[in-house]
Amino acid sequence: MSTGSICCIPSFLLPLLTPALLPAQCDIERAKLLPPVNMPNASFGFDVAISGTTAVVGAPYHASVATNNGTAHVYEPVNGVWQHRFQIQAPDAAAYDNFGRAVDIDGDTLVVGSPRSAGNGVRSGSIYVFERVGAGWQFRQKLTDAPSTAQLGTSIALAGDTLVAGAPYSSNNQGAAYVYERAQGVWQLRGVFGPTAFTSNAFYGASVAVGDGLIAIGASNASVTASRSGMAWILERQGTVWQQTGYVYDPTGQAVDLFGDKISLFERTLAVGAPGAGTHGEVFAYGHDGVQFRPMDGGAGFGEPVDTGGAVALSANTLLTGDRSGWFHGTTTQSGTGNVKYWSLGRWRQAAGAQPASSDQADNIGCAVDIEYHLGIVGALGDDDRGADAGAAYVFEFPCGGYQLKPIEPAVAGQLNTIDVERAIRPFSLVLVGTFEGWIPIPGWLPTQGLRIANFAILTTLHQPTNPAMTFDVPVPAALQGFEVLVQAMELDTQALSNLQRVRFQ
Secondary structure (H helix, E strand, O other), X not given: XXXXXXOEEEHHHHHHHOOOOOOHHHOEEEEEEOOOOOOOOOOEOOOEEEEOOEEEEEEOOOOOOOOOOOEEEEEEEEOOEEEEEEEEOOOOOOOOOOOOOEEEEEOOEEEEXXXXXXXXXXXXXXXXXXXXXXXXXXXXXXXXXXXXXXXXXXXXXXXXXXXXXXXXXXXXXXXXXXXXXXXXXXXXXXXXXXXXXXXXXXXXXXXXXXXXXXXEEEEOOOOOOOOOOEEEEEEEEEOOEEEXXXXXXXXXXXXXXXXXXXXXXXXXXXXXXXXXXXXXXXXXXXXXXXXXXXXXXOOOOOOOOOEEOOEEEEEOOEEEEXXXXXXXXXXXXXXXXXXXXXXEOOEXXXXXXXXXXXXXXXXOEEEEEEEEOOEEEEEEOOOOOOOOOOEEEEEEEOOOOOOEEOOXXXXXXXXXXXXXXXXXXXXXXXXXXXXXXXXXXXXXXXXXXXXXXXXXXXXXXOOOOOOOEEEEEEEOOHHHOOOEEEEEEEEOOOOOEOOOXXXXXX
């Protein structure tokens, strides 16, 4: 590591520092995950999830013990090669349960939705919780709190000790979402929520996501601006309880846009898919300003889409989208595709694709996506390698983004400050953006602010690749005392930026 004095670059040079298209090495196909055996019509890849280096793939129509009982499959790299490790199914599997319709994983906990199971009545739905024990997975708990025909487990999201599951067919398709929290190893129901407006056939719970003290719930059939234009509701933790505090929607939404069909939260950033909008669907992004979610479109702030597609996943500053009807490399019709963008200097900027080396028509690549930092997974439920419509999934590495700059505490000018950067795998610079007195808004979050960056100062440059987690000391000039600034880490070769940290130097 070497350090140097601050050098400032005028704002009119900033567009030159962040190219519209990052280098091709920003997407690397690591593996194609196939079902362990031939399983035609299993829809393997209907839903996917990844945590660390463990990937989970749902196959809700796999007939392992009965017609369409469904299974979920765990994959991990062994000596650098991704391998099938476990097949998971319900301990009380029955025909047409569709176990694997929704999957999620966080660390050593794995959850699977089985929306058509008779957990508490006909098609009431169930959630199955598994935990990693040693080298395997063990069943821990079955959650069955929804009434008949609700189809609990159609969607599912897990973050730490918070679990939320959608039951969009509850109350004659008005829908509901069930929030659980784990206490002393046992999952307990903490609240049941539903729409308070646009309730008719809303499909509330079509999708769910958990973030930093926030939950987002898609209601893709809600008729807000047009029939089935869709919306997403927001829950916030207030003390020890969850409260529904608002919603987002596309004010220009058209009929059958299905805004909210897919949804993702990372900390306090929200992405919403509207697969029926436009030709290939549209994706919208929002940032929470401490009071409410506001559009992160980088434009006038009126909520223009930031990408095409329907499936969405967020991690750090990275947005992964999937378009199951897209054209593979522009040539193979309706094979599907994935795409990656980074939030950089107040804009969502094109970074990489997520397209496998080969594809066939109707593979439905991008039907489901997930990402955690540098690793992403993309479902392809129509792949035929293990039988007609058996399905597949692809693991990609996105090495140009997805790392995090942790809060700088304490921040004191005129001395060394400790900096923590997580998940960095390339050389990067630590940069200071916008040296202003007083409050500095994050660029692009509010309608009238746009991109307001005056200076670009390089605090330090690391010339060697860093470890996945790194702590180092940076000298901060005394002249910054009293200034509130925005700080980011920027990769040297791609100029992709990490998350922003707001810092006031004392």
